[in-house]
Amino acid sequence: MIDLDETDRQILRALRQDASLSAGELGRRFGLSQPACWRRVKRLTEAGVLTGRRLVLDREALGFGVTVFLGVKLATKGRVSLDEFERAASAIPEVQTVEHVLGLFDYRIRVVARDLPDFERVLRRRIMTLPGAGNVEANVMLSEERLPGPL
Incomplete structure (x- = not known):
């Protein structure tokens, strides 16, 4: 430290x-x-405190008006590796983050889409076909009040 x-x-x-x-x-x-x-x-x-610089894009200006947080519970723990699930989820262009978490779900995934029909397409064709994907719960973001600041 x-x-x-x-x-x-x-x-x-x-x-x-x-x-x-x-x-x-x-x-x-x-x-x-x-x-x-x-x-x-x-x-x-x-010292690793600064690990890079990144550009923050305005999702709405680029036509992505919907952000959805998914809770994903794996259906087949043991038959599919966590790495395999994470690699497959990270390869989906609409997926912004893939977080392995403790609690009701195994993963929290942030997805952006153009609109709700576009999100439904991503959910059905990409998310639900991920290796080991089981139960999925979606929460649509209504507004973002605060961006994370420094620690």
């Missing part, structure tokens, strides 16, 4: 909001020189 000071936390919060910020811009915001800020970002990256 890496020891973080308040400046490190400020840098992480700023990069969480906009991962494209340069070391120079971050330094100006937090009273550091560009090289000092760059060294901090490099240290955070080398």
